[in-house]
Amino acid sequence: MNDFDFLTGHFDVVHRQLTKPLTGSDEWIEYHGTTTGRTHFGGGISIDEMQFPDQGYRGLSVRLYNPTEQLWSIYWVDSRDGRITQPPVRGSWSDDGTADLTGEREYDGRQVLARYRWSDVTEQTAHWELAYSIDDGATWETNWTMDFTRRADQPPTVEFPKVTGDFDFLVGEWNVHNRRLKSILADADDWFEAPAVTTGTTYFNGAVSTDEIDFTGRGFTGFTLRLFDPVEKKWSIYWVMSTRGVLEPPVHGGFDHEGVGSFHGPDEHDGRPVDVRFRWTTGEVPVWQQFFSGDGGRTWEHNWTMTFTRPEPRS
Incomplete structure (x- = not known):
């Protein structure tokens, strides 16, 4: 399965985030970062490491394709705590070239339904959105978008403290x-x-x-x-x-x-x-x-x- 092969390589990423999700606020911030992606299992695993220079941390997306269920599971790892999100969001791609993946998540002390949406995928660009729902998916509020643009070279490494070299x-x-x-x-x-x-x-x-x-x-x-x-x-x-x-x-x-x-x-x-x-x-x-x-x-x-x-x- 090669659904996420388009993320292989290096990208510049423009982020827009809602500062106070689920409060009725319409205040957004914009910042820039980079990501580098690779695949395993012939495309059945997709991983990309994001750098957030201004925020001082990194993130790792881990995408696993279940060949029996024909569904993707996507997990997120934050460098600040090294823990993987559970449960993941799960879903698949549609014929129109978009992917919706949903799963339960805790946000600000309350249970919400989270949705990842991928769209507008080309050889050079892609668009991603995160949305939350508090009414079991009847309505959604988008709170984070990423616009990916492929770059020809590896992005500069943002130095972070080395907490371990065990492996x-x-x-x-x-x-x-x-x-x-x-x-x-x-x-x-x-x-x-x-x-x-x-x-x-x-x-x-x-x-x-x-x-x-x-x-x-x-x-x-x-x-x-x-x-x-x-x-x-x-x-x-x-x-x-x-x-x-x-x-x-x-x-x-x-x-x-x-x-x-x-x-x-x-x-x-x-x-x-x-x-x-x-x-x-x-x-x-x-x-x-x-x-x-x-x-x-x-x-x-x-x-x-x-x-x-x-x-x-x-x-």
């Missing part, structure tokens, strides 16, 4: 050796091994880490989204399968002073609730391990290891 080691290309249990939580000891390749990227000056991993010959790819909360000093790590196009439940945690990362969270495996633990060891050859517990954390089964090595330099 900077994953930037770039890697060969990955996978070793994984064939049957999980079944008291089995039959493993399979498979190669993969991945490319890592960071955003927010290191506070967001992503990588897309191609499991060669297995018919799917995976995408990891890591978000750092600068207040709680913790990471939240999400996984997306290309066959599903949804954010799996996150694990949370961080690195110790020796560079070992531990991350935990609840999940489900084959309809059964499990606890999940990730373990990262850094260094010249980073290693990631996954563990499941089916008894509330009393015992853990190691079921997956990824070992990362840099590819040989191209001649």
Whole structure:
């Protein structure tokens, strides 16, 4: 699905925002910014990082296409708290070249219905609007617009404080050796091994880490989204399968002073609730391990290891 491929590349963005939404005010402010977008999963994931120089922060849009439902889910991440909006807005594109995506949101202490609308898309320009409704969609008030104009070069980087570099080691290309249990939580000891390749990227000056991993010959790819909360000093790590196009439940945690990362969270495996633990060891050859517990954390089964090595330099 290539609906958001038009956002790949670099853009100047003119923003207009209503200063006091849902108050009857008609006072708007205008300011300028930039964005840089890229895609993963052959267009099934669209990400762009926005710079707001005058406001002193960045924003990240994460768009996931669910191939079963044929719907997009769009999440927003603010660099000031590193948290992802839940729930997302969801929707699709119409034959007239517009997209409406809606979802519930809290604004100023009240529940509202939010709508993203994309329109007027060309090779060089695009228009986006955010609107709120307090009457279940009967009426809408637009409170933010963005007008995108493609630029030929990468925009200047607006410097922000670096709050973490924990996952900077994953930037770039890697060969990955996978070793994984064939049957999980079944008291089995039959493993399979498979190669993969991945490319890592960071955003927010290191506070967001992503990588897309191609499991060669297995018919799917995976995408990891890591978000750092600068207040709680913790990471939240999400996984997306290309066959599903949804954010799996996150694990949370961080690195110790020796560079070992531990991350935990609840999940489900084959309809059964499990606890999940990730373990990262850094260094010249980073290693990631996954563990499941089916008894509330009393015992853990190691079921997956990824070992990362840099590819040989191209001649």
